[in-house]
Amino acid sequence: MDGITTHDPAAVDSLDPEVAHYTVKRVSGETVDPRADAINSVACFGDTATGRAEPDRLAVDADGDRASSARREFDWNWLCPTDEGYRDRIHDCVDRCVAASPDVRLLTVGFPGEGFCRCERCTALFDASEHEERTDWRAAVITEFVEDVADRVPGEFVLTAHPDPYPGHLRARRGLDLARLDEVVDGFLVPLCDPEYATTYWLETIARGFSTAVESPVTVQLSSTPSAKERFEAAAHAVAPHVERVVAGGTRETLEPVW
Ligand SMILES: [Zn+2]
Numbered sequence: 001m002d003g004i005t006t007h008d009p010a011a012v013d014s015l016d017p018e019v020a021h022y023t024v025k026r027v028s029g030e031t032v033d034p035r036a037d038a039i040n041s042v043a044c045f046g047d048t049a050t051g052r053a054e055p056d057r058l059a060v061d062a063d064g065d066r067a068s069s070a071r072r073e074f075d076w077n078w079l080c081p082t083d084e085g086y087r088d089r090i091h092d093c094v095d096r097c098v099a100a101s102p103d104v105r106l107l108t109v110g111f112p113g114e115g116f117c118r119c120e121r122c123t124a125l126f127d128a129s130e131h132e133e134r135t136d137w138r139a140a141v142i143t144e145f146v147e148d149v150a151d152r153v154p155g156e157f158v159l160t161a162h163p164d165p166y167p168g169h170l171r172a173r174r175g176l177d178l179a180r181l182d183e184v185v186d187g188f189l190v191p192l193c194d195p196e197y198a199t200t201y202w203l204e205t206i207a208r209g210f211s212t213a214v215e216s217p218v219t220v221q222l223s224s225t226p227s228a229k230e231r232f233e234a235a236a237h238a239v240a241p242h243v244e245r246v247v248a249g250g251t252r253e254t255l256e257p258v259w
Helices: 009-015 048-053 084-100 120-128 134-150 169-174 201-213 226-242
Strands: 003-006 019-025 039-043 104-107 157-160 187-191 218-223 245-249
Touching: 003 009, 009 019, 019 084, 019 245, 039 084, 084 104, 084 134, 104 134, 120 134, 134 157, 134 169, 187 201, 201 218, 201 226, 218 226, 226 245
Parallel strands: 003 019, 003 245, 019 039, 039 104, 104 157, 157 187, 187 218, 218 245
Antiparallel strands: none
16 A cells, blocks of 8 residues: 545554645535645535535536535535635645645546536636637636646645546546646546445556556555455555555544555
8 A cells, every 4th residue: 555545634643654645625625734744635626615605606507506515416515616716715725735745636626517617707708718619618727727726836746536537528527638637737646435345347447547548647546444454455456557556545443454
């Protein structure tokens, strides 16, 4: 195991991993102090608390429906990526992280789905842009956002990618242009989480797909599953040949048995 991803400071302290991704700003909206001994990780447009407190910041679809966690397809609230005021908060959070440690990872970067965002600001920005297709405009918006953060990160800069390496899918889904972003970031982290890992062929397929899709080093995150250590080991065995690093995600309680 090459490292861990966790929001549990006790896991970083007790396991003393070579690489620790420590979640500073979480999709719940909770934000904690960054650590000096970690790749501090920042959830960007997934932010349930902000979406609840400031619903006008939520992304909306063509029907005007908001991208809230009340919808079946979303596990957390998704905010509009063109909201400059909210982007400033992310930049402030990144600045606090790099003051503690040079390495940063971003989570939940992009639009919530293909039909987003149709808020008045996004529609006006698209209309005023040079792009004829909204998909192209969305990709330009997200690339610019990632480039802006990259300029603030002096160390290793890692982008979390939804586990879909099929060419064009992430660009259409989230506005994540993998080929373009490959030149901006220092690595990608792909979460392949499952509580059981009863089968592993899909892990190998996705890990291999990402290693073909990008030049940058790929890290795969697996769930720590203390009830079935041998399944966790089978999962790690399936992905390890195809990626740079395999890290386990969880708390001290779940990580220690597989560490
Ligand atoms: Zn919008």
